[in-house]
Each structure stands twice: as C-alpha cells, then as structure tokens.
Amino acid sequence: MNAVFPGSFDPITSGHMDVLTRASRIFDHVTVTVMHNARKQGKHLFTLDERLAILHEATAHLPNVGVDTFGGLLVDYMAQQQQGLILRGLRAVSDYEYELQIAHLNRQIGEVETVFIMAATRWSFVSSTMVREIASYGGDISEMVPRASAAALRRKFADVYAARDAGRAAGTE
Ligand code: PNS
Numbered sequence: 001m002n003a004v005f006p007g008s009f010d011p012i013t014s015g016h017m018d019v020l021t022r023a024s025r026i027f028d029h030v031t032v033t034v035m036h037n038a039r040k041q042g043k044h045l046f047t048l049d050e051r052l053a054i055l056h057e058a059t060a061h062l063p064n065v066g067v068d069t070f071g072g073l074l075v076d077y078m079a080q081q082q083q084g085l086i087l088r089g090l091r092a093v094s095d096y097e098y099e100l101q102i103a104h105l106n107r108q109i110g111e112v113e114t115v116f117i118m119a120a121t122r123w124s125f126v127s128s129t130m131v132r133e134i135a136s137y138g139g140d141i142s143e144m145v146p147r148a149s150a151a152a153l154r155r156k157f158a159d160v161y162a163a164r165d166a167g168r169a170a171g172t173e
Contacts, residue, residue: 003031003085003115006033006034006077009034010132013131013145014123014146015119023087028064029064030066032055035069036048054149074110076110088116089116089117090116091118091125131144131145135157
C-alpha cells in the first residue's frame, strides 16, 4: 500500500520527519507532496523550489520515500497518481478538528481515505510556523528541524544569525 503525505512543508520539521520515517516502515512507498496554491504564492518563507530541495535532502536516506508537488485539489492528485491513502500527522488535540474536517471532505469529494500517525510527544509543540518565527530572531531551531531545514533557515536569516553570533563572540549575549 502506498501513501501520500501532503502539506506545505515550509519547511519540513522534526515532527514531520518522525511521522514520515515511521510511515516509511509501514507503507511500501510514501510520497511527500508539497501542495501549492497560486493564490498563496509569496505567503511562504521558502519558494516551492527551495521546499522541494530541502525535502529531497531531508528524505535522501529513506529509500521508499519520494518527493513531488501538485497545485490543485488533493483528491485530484490522489486520483491521478492512484497513490492509495492520504497520510497526515497529529500532534495534539488542537490539530484534530481541522484534520477531521479535511479528512471527511476528502472522502466526500474524492472517496479517499486518510490515515493518521500521532507525532511523538517530543514534537507536539513544534510547527513550521513556530520554527520560522524562532529562526527569524536567530533562535536555536537545530533540534526542531532536520539538518537541511536548519541550514536553509540559517541561510534565509543569515543577517540575524550573523548579528547574534557576533554578539555572542563579543560577550554581549
Ligand atoms: O501543511 P498544511 O498546510 O497543514 O497542509 C494542508 C494541505 C496542503 C494538506 C491542504 O491545505 C490541502 O490538501 N490543500 C490542497 C487543496 C485541497 O485539496 N483543499 C481541500 C481540502 S478539503
């Protein structure tokens, strides 16, 4: 059985990696698909190409995991690819209501089933949004994201990290 792990992945976090790694042991093949929306263009920190590059690097060690992208309805992608199930991660109860809604809608409009893997509690408070926020102030996100995401965030906020590193070296932080 194959699964599709859809999301924005802006960028992929350790929580996503936990769900993906565990799913790769359950499914024959898992495709991580960056869903992109032309109207949301510019609302992401990373461009689509950057997110795909990060994903390729972060998943290179998982032989049955592929990376793809699609702009449109997830159910149309699922129909096109004949990929099997939708895989989503759940961190906390707060995720449940949103996930319940999209899982039901995807089944209603596309007859596609969704399966959930609970992210390890260690990652329950990690989200791409929070990671972007911490990185934008030069905070330490190295535990919260895979190395490829951490390097990309450091590049994106190079000035902030350089100023912080300089402050530390001068003993002002
Ligand atoms: O990482 P995210 O932002 O939580 O992922 C949400 C995502 C991309 C899976 C969801 O917004 C989605 O499936 N978008 C594609 C458009 C679509 O099918 N929308 C209807 C869902 S009912």
